[in-house]
Amino acid sequence: MNTxxxxxxxxxxxxxxxxxxxxxxxxxxxxxxxxxxxxxxxxGLDEALNVDIHGHAGYFCAGMNKTANITVHGNVGQGVAxxxxxxxxxxxxxxxxxxxxxxxxxxxxIEGNAGARCGISMKGIDIVVxxxxxxxxxxxxxxxxxxVCGDAGDALGDSLYEVHIYIKGEVKSLGADCIxxxxxxxHLTELAALLEKAGVDEDPASFKRYGSARELYTFxxxxxxxx
Amino acid sequence: MxxxxxxxxxxxxxxxxxxxxxxxxxxxxxxxYDIRGFGAKRKLPHFDDLLFLGASMSRxxxxxxxxxxxxxVTLGTRFAKKPIELDIPVTIAGMxxxxxxxxxxxxxxxGASIAGTSTTTGDGGMTPEERGQSKKLVYQYLPxxxxxxxxxxRKADAIEVVLGQGAKPGGGGMLLGQKITDRxxxxxxxxxxxxxxxxxxxxxxxxxxxxxxKILELREITDWQVxxxxxxxxxxxxxxxxxxxxAGADVIVVDGMQxxxxxxxxxxxxxxxxPTLAAIPQAVQALQEMGMHxxxxxxxxxxxxxxxxxxxxxxxxxxxxxxxxxxxxxLGCNDPKWDDEFKKIGSAAGYYDxxxxxxxxxxxxxxxxxxxxxLDPVDAGRRLANYLRVLTLEAQTxxxxxxxxxxxxxxxxxxxxxxxxSAAMARVPLAGTSxxxxxxx
Numbered sequence: 001m002n003t004x005x006x007x008x009x010x011x012x013x014x015x016x017x018x019x020x021x022x023x024x025x026x027x028x029x030x031x032x033x034x035x036x037x038x039x040x041x042x043x044g045l046d047e048a049l050n051v052d053i054h055g056h057a058g059y060f061c062a063g064m065n066k067t068a069n070i071t072v073h074g075n076v077g078q079g080v081a082x083x084x085x086x087x088x089x090x091x092x093x094x095x096x097x098x099x100x101x102x103x104x105x106x107x108x109x110i111e112g113n114a115g116a117r118c119g120i121s122m123k124g125i126d127i128v129v130x131x132x133x134x135x136x137x138x139x140x141x142x143x144x145x146x147x148v149c150g151d152a153g154d155a156l157g158d159s160l161y162e163v164h165i166y167i168k169g170e171v172k173s174l175g176a177d178c179i180x181x182x183x184x185x186x187h188l189t190e191l192a193a194l195l196e197k198a199g200v201d202e203d204p205a206s207f208k209r210y211g212s213a214r215e216l217y218t219f220x221x222x223x224x225x226x227x
Numbered sequence: 228m229x230x231x232x233x234x235x236x237x238x239x240x241x242x243x244x245x246x247x248x249x250x251x252x253x254x255x256x257x258x259x260y261d262i263r264g265f266g267a268k269r270k271l272p273h274f275d276d277l278l279f280l281g282a283s284m285s286r287x288x289x290x291x292x293x294x295x296x297x298x299x300v301t302l303g304t305r306f307a308k309k310p311i312e313l314d315i316p317v318t319i320a321g322m323x324x325x326x327x328x329x330x331x332x333x334x335x336x337x338g339a340s341i342a343g344t345s346t347t348t349g350d351g352g353m354t355p356e357e358r359g360q361s362k363k364l365v366y367q368y369l370p371x372x373x374x375x376x377x378x379x380x381r382k383a384d385a386i387e388v389v390l391g392q393g394a395k396p397g398g399g400g401m402l403l404g405q406k407i408t409d410r411x412x413x414x415x416x417x418x419x420x421x422x423x424x425x426x427x428x429x430x431x432x433x434x435x436x437x438x439x440x441k442i443l444e445l446r447e448i449t450d451w452q453v454x455x456x457x458x459x460x461x462x463x464x465x466x467x468x469x470x471x472x473x474a475g476a477d478v479i480v481v482d483g484m485q486x487x488x489x490x491x492x493x494x495x496x497x498x499x500x501x502p503t504l505a506a507i508p509q510a511v512q513a514l515q516e517m518g519m520h521x522x523x524x525x526x527x528x529x530x531x532x533x534x535x536x537x538x539x540x541x542x543x544x545x546x547x548x549x550x551x552x553x554x555x556x557x558l559g560c561n562d563p564k565w566d567d568e569f570k571k572i573g574s575a576a577g578y579y580d581x582x583x584x585x586x587x588x589x590x591x592x593x594x595x596x597x598x599x600x601x602l603d604p605v606d607a608g609r610r611l612a613n614y615l616r617v618l619t620l621e622a623q624t625x626x627x628x629x630x631x632x633x634x635x636x637x638x639x640x641x642x643x644x645x646x647x648x649s650a651a652m653a654r655v656p657l658a659g660t661s662x663x664x665x666x667x668x
Contacts, residue, residue, distance in 0.1 A: 015447045039440045044377055044448030059437070060444040064377040079431035079441075083375055101431035102372035104416065120430040121372060123416040140426065142416045159424070161417060217421040218404050221258030 002027045007034045011041060021047050039077065042070050045087070062089045065106065078115075081108045084125055097134065100127045103144075109198045116153065119146045122163060128198035138163055139175065147194050149202050157210055161217075165210040166191050168202060176226045177216045183209045250493075260494060262401060264326075264582030264592060266394055266487040266530060266552055271502045273485065274536045276649030277642050278658060281628040289627040296623040297633040300547050302524045303385060303454020303477040306446070310454055310477075311363055311385050313547065314343025315619045316634055317537060320482070320528050320551035321367045321387060321458070323349030325402055325411045326489030326582060327555075329356050331591045333604040334558050336360030338611025342619075347387060347549070350400060350425050352414050353379040360608070365456065368445065370399065370426040373415040377448060385478070386445055387456035388438070390429075390467075393486030393503070393529040395495040396460025400425030402490060406585035408594045435470040442475045456480055461506035461529065462499075468513035471523075478524045480549065481510045485530025487552035489592065490583035503529035503540075505652035508639075511544030520544065521635075534621020541622070542637035543653060550618075557614035558607040559589045565601075 004014050014032060021027060025047050032053040035041055039058035042051050045068035053061070056074035066085040075093035084103040091099075094112035101117070103125035110118075113131035119138045132150030139155070141163035151169035158175020164187070165178075174180075183205075191204040215223060239245065250261065282288035289296065303310040319339045324332050326349065333356040339346040345363035352374020358364055366383030368375065380386065391397065402411075402423040412419040432441045442455050457471040458480035471479050483503025488496065507527055514520040527540045528549035540548045552560075561569075566576040568588035574581065582592035590601035626634050629641045643658040644650035650657040651664035 012447060012451070016450060019450060040444045040447045043444050044381075046377070059440045060431070063444050064380070064448055066377055078437070082431045083372060083377070085377060098431035102375060104376070117430065121426065123372070139430075140424070161421075217418075219259060219422055224258070 001029045001031060003031045003033060005033045006036065006038060011038050014041065015043060018042060018045055018049060018051065021049055023047075025049065035074070037077070042068070045070070048087075056093070065089055075112070080110075081106070081125070084108065094131070099129075100125050103127075105144075107197060109200075113150065118148075119144075119163070122146070126194055126197075128194055128200055130200055132169065135172070136175070138165055141165075145190065145194055147191065147198070147200075147207070149200060157212070159216065160212040162212065164190065166194075166204075166207040167210060168207045171208075171210070174210065177213050178210055179213045181209045181211045183207070260492045262403070262490050262583050263493055263496070263580045264487065264489050265496075265580035267485050267496050269497050271485060272504050272646070272649045272652055273502065273530060274504060274539045276504070276645045277539050277653055277655065278645060279535075279538070279542075279625050279629060280641055280643060281625075282630045286630045288630050289632060291624055291627055294627065295632060296626050297635075298619050298623060300524070300635070302526070302547065303456075305454075305477040305523055306451065306475070307385075307454040307477055308450075308452045309384075311345060311365075313345060313363065315615060316541065316545075316547035316622075317342075317531075317615055317618050318344050318365075318526065318547055318549045319346035319554050320486075320549040321347035321349040321365070321389065322551055322555075323351040323489060324354045324357065325349075325351035325373075325406065325415070325594070326592060328590060328593055328599040328602065329354055329410075330599050330602045330604045331555070331558060331607070332357045333360050334602065334607035334611060335554060336364070337604060337608025338554070338557070338615065339363070341608065341612035342615035344615065345384065348379075348383075350374075350402075351411065352376060353382070356604075358382055360604075367458075370429045371415075371424075372430070373423075373425070380445070381449060383449075383453060385454040385456060386449070387458050387480065388442065388445070388476075389458045390438075391458065391460030391462070391482070392488060393460045393482030393484050393500055394488035395491045396462045396484075396500045397427060398491055398495050398499070399427035400489065400491060401583070403583045403585075406583065406594050411594060435474050438470075439474040446475075454478055456526070458482060460484075460486075460499075461501050461503060464501070464506045464509040465513045468510045468525075469517060472514065472517050472519050476523055478526060479510065479514075480526040480528065481506050482549075483527070483529025486528055487555070502652065503527060503531075504649060507540060507543040507545060508652070508654040514544075521546065531618075534618045534623075535625060537618050538622040538625040538634065538637055539642065541626075541634050542641050543639060546635065553614070554611055555591055557611045558591055559602060559610070560587075560591050562589055565589050 030051045035055040043063040049068045051070045053072045058077040060079045062070045071090045078096045081089040082101045084106045086106040090109045095114040097115035100108045102121045104123045110129045116134035118133040124144045128147040135153035142161040145164040152171045155175035157178030300316045340362040347365040365385040404420045454477035456478040457476040459467045461483040484500030524546040527545040563576040565588040587593040590598045642655040
């Protein structure tokens with residue numbers, strides 16, 4: 001286990017040390033202490049490393065992660081796991097806005113609440129939030145799944161493409177072209193697998209499913225009022 | 228009005244000319260604004276409104292074909308460990324795979340590499356053809372993040388954070404469903420055949436302070452190796468450039484309203500932004516006031532056509548220029564040899580701008596495999612390289628005439644303006660006078 005204390009080292013030194021593992025992993029397990037809300041922690045990782053960050057992280061923590069397993073034992077700022085490709089990012093606390101933005105793959109678990117625009121423009125990632133999400137979550141979401149065990153704010157799934165959205169609690173309002181959909185067996189199976197993978201103990205049957213009505217996939221003037 | 232129908236008693240309205248009336252009829256029939264490619268078609272103050280003051284008595288010219296005139300430029304000297312070294316100060320602007328065919332992207336890479344300059348990706352990510360043929364490749368980091376991949380980020384020679392485009396500052400893109408083939412759909416993680424909206428703003432940061440952190444993230448991911456560009460559409464250029472410097476840009480790209488686009492609303496192309504000519508002095512002033520001129524390099528794009536345009540941009544303070552539409556024309560866009568084909572789809576060579584339809588007879592702005600075959604990437608690349616060389620030779624010729632042995636030694640003092648408007652925008656004197664409109668004496 002390598003311990004990296006950010007009291008004595010810079011974020012750049014941390015990232016450089018983690019990047020140096022690429023192609024030749026000599027240290028798979030890393031502990032980061034005293035992050036003190038620093039931005040850009042553990043970004044651009046490209047190996048199956050295990051990184052535990054003990055404390056709060058700032059913006060873009062675990063950004064563009066690929067393969068690594070990153071856990072933040074605290075809260076995170078804006079854009080956690082943005083554009084993640086694969087691997088797992090777990091936030092033990094709350095996340096600010098744009099969690100998992102544009103991410104293409106992997107699993108993001110937020111054990112607390114997430115702010116606005118959680119999963120904005122997501123492109124294949126699976127996001128599981130044990131708490132609630134803010135407004136405009138999944139805006140222009142393209143693919144992947146968003147699971148929310150709490151409530152969702154205004155305009156959920158606005159201008160959605162193909163993301164599967166599962167919400168257990170209340171939805172304040174649905175965005176343009178987002179509708180509630182039937183929860184069929186295959187969706188219960190998918191949701192159960194996601195919850196299990198995220199380590200969240202919830203009954204899939206207690207969730208509702210939302211998705212795109214696909215009315216705005218190609219422009220029709222008769223839909224102009226929706227824009 | 229054509230001569231065969233000319234009747235002196237018939238008077239066309241300047242307000243409701245035939246193009247305007249045709250657009251009204253089109254709007255009435257379809258209920259949607261016109262979406263098209265290419266750039267602004269209206270006449271705007273441009274570089275043709277400036278003239279060089281060649282040397283006579285008070286300046287000493289350099290000998291053409293004998294005395295050297297340096298054209299190389301280094302971009303990204305502020306923070307990057309590996310700045311980009313270019314042989315010529317003319318680069319290829321970002322144009323997306325999806326909007327352009329793979330063959331066209333490959334040709335751009337080939338041509339740029341032969342000429343010793345860089346090319347740039349676009350919405351839709353980096354293709355192997357493009358990376359393979361581009362010795363220097365700038366990877367655009369766009370609001371849509373279509374095809375955004377950290378592996379590609381690490382393969383790039385520079386990263387360009389795109390905040391705006393000259394043809395549509397503040398606007399997103401629209402790639403219509405007919406161009407969404409299996410390959411394009413896969414790269415963008417979207418179903419085949421649906422309209423694809425490119426976002427108008429980045430999804431995970433808001434404002435210049437956030438952008439500073441985002442730039443640091445990109446630097447961290449790439450271990451501070453490559454330059455970070457910021458590209459803005461020319462609007463509030465003075466303020467945007469200052470904020471871009473503050474946010475940490477190594478290079479700033481200012482794209483004027485004559486810049487081209489793959490597809491956006493005609494009303495955007497023609498009515499948003501400011502002319503390239505007007506944007507350069509604003510950008511240079513901002514850099515100079517911050518003590519960053521030549522430290523943060525300035526690339527100017529938007530309607531660059533010839534070596535005179537290149538030289539004028541540099542005289543006004545740019546470090547390099549980028550070309551988009553002109554590069555496509557060099558490849559064969561709107562080539563008269565396809566005129567019969569253009570007419571079959573309701574256009575004509577020289578007028579074709581419906582890039583969004585994917586039916587480009589020249590095989591450039593299309594994903595149709597049969598049409599794509601019409602563009603030989605090797606031959607088209609060669610044509611582009613020739614064109615880039617001509618731009619450079621022309622710019623050198625003008626610089627030597629002004630007594631400069633380096634294109635970057637050109638200065639505003641080498642220029643005068645033909646019109647009051649261009650004098651005010653470029654901040655150079657009206658020809659034959661010492662009057663710069665708007666300046667206090």
